[in-house]
Amino acid sequence: MQSPVLLLVLLGVMALAYRFGYQRAVSVAGGVDRIKTLHSLPGYYGFYAALWTGLPALLLLGFWVGFQDVIVTGLVEAELPAEMTAGLSTGQKGLLLNDIENLATGNIVSGEVTPALQAAADKYAHLQGLADIAMWSLVLAVALGGLALAWKRTHPELRARNGVESTLMVILVVFSSIAILTTLGILLSVIFESIRFFQKVSVTEFLSGTEWSPQIALRADQVGASGAFGAIPLFTGTLLVSLIAMLIAVPIGLMAAIYLSEYAPAKIRTITKPVLEVLAGIPTVVYGFFAALTVAPFIRDLGASLGLAVASESALAAGLVMGIMIIPFVSSLSDDVINAVPQAMRDGSYALGATRSETIKKVIFPAALPGIVGGVLLAVSRAIGETMIVVMAAGLSANLTWNPLEAVTTVTVQIVTLLTGDQEFDSPKTLAAFALGLTLFVVTLILNLIALHIVRKYREQYE
Structure with missing residues (x-):
């Protein structure tokens, strides 16, 4: 063409x-x-x-x-x-x-x-x-x-100006409406398919069941199990991997932000901040390869030397690498929030005789805390939605465990697994992916709303 x-x-x-x-x-x-x-x-x-x-x-x-x-x-x-x-x-x-x-x-x-x-x-x-x-x-x-x-x-x-501005306003409204309608269409499609799933599987079994085995017969000429759709192991695995990731990302990202905004000279900040944010531009599949080929074998060998039974694919390996991936996310948001604290608050603290560390602990950090918490919640949403690292480093086993040395799976990994290959969209196995997607959407939406509320409260207080 x-x-x-x-x-x-x-x-x-x-x-x-x-x-x-x-x-x-x-x-x-x-x-x-x-x-x-x-x-x-x-x-x-x-x-x-x-x-x-x-x-x-x-x-x-x-x-x-x-x-x-x-x-x-x-x-x-x-x-x-x-x-x-x-x-x-x-x-x-x-x-x-x-x-x-x-x-x-x-x-x-x-x-x-x-x-x-x-x-x-x-x-x-x-x-x-x-x-x-x-x-x-x-x-x-x-x-x-x-x-x-x-x-x-x-x-x-x-009236050329009136006509041009009116036309541009219509164009902006149309494009904004496209974004809104696209989001609405995605949400409605997920809701409708989830309703079909819950007509076949009860909500109670899905939200409180402890066994996940969606392998059922797709056609009459196939042999398959009856299937079990208890999503608690998936929720547990998602929370476990996300918790490990945040235990890595939050302290390191926050300390990096404090150093860059309060201690680092201008030349070091100019070099270090872009280098740190390069981590955010690396594709997640590269992190997945790093986790599967380097981190997971290292953890397994280290556990064997200590007499611990470590699975070849573990929640710890996936969580560690995911935490590294999220560090620039936490660092960048926290750095922006800390820099937004008015300089007058720092000057007032120094005028009263406080040291730099005391000013950070007692003035800057409390003032920036609402924004930092909002950034951390957004990072949690990012961790919950990650797929490639988990599927390559944590495995596909739906184990109900809090042991980070065992293999687990997450909601996003199961969505990918359920929708891969020859599927029929009238089977509970395939429809389960939409129910998981709806659950994940609700959780991340709640976290984002909480984060936006906290950030809005912060802006109202200090701007």
């Missing part, structure tokens, strides 16, 4: 439209010296012309790109010979159409290239070419028509 190139051309036309609109406004005003006669500044007339040029064309381009493949594929499918589609299921038809598209675009097909398949591919390529030409023609025609309309409507009394 030529849509990316057309988009760039359209942006270029919008830039030219801005220039034309600007010059048109100056011209109708009677020159640069008379722009005071215009209702708005000339720049607003330029934006007015650019919006009239670009918005209708962009909307048309979006709809065209969204429906072109569907329409072209439908036309090609309607003209396929009857012998090519005879006896094919819906999935097999989809594979045939995919082969036609791949052959037309020069990609590999799954079977033999027959004359009929080649003819269909040629037809597909021909229709795509015609559709691209039509797209270019119509989109550019709409853009130029919008420019001509804006040019004609430009006069000194035109």
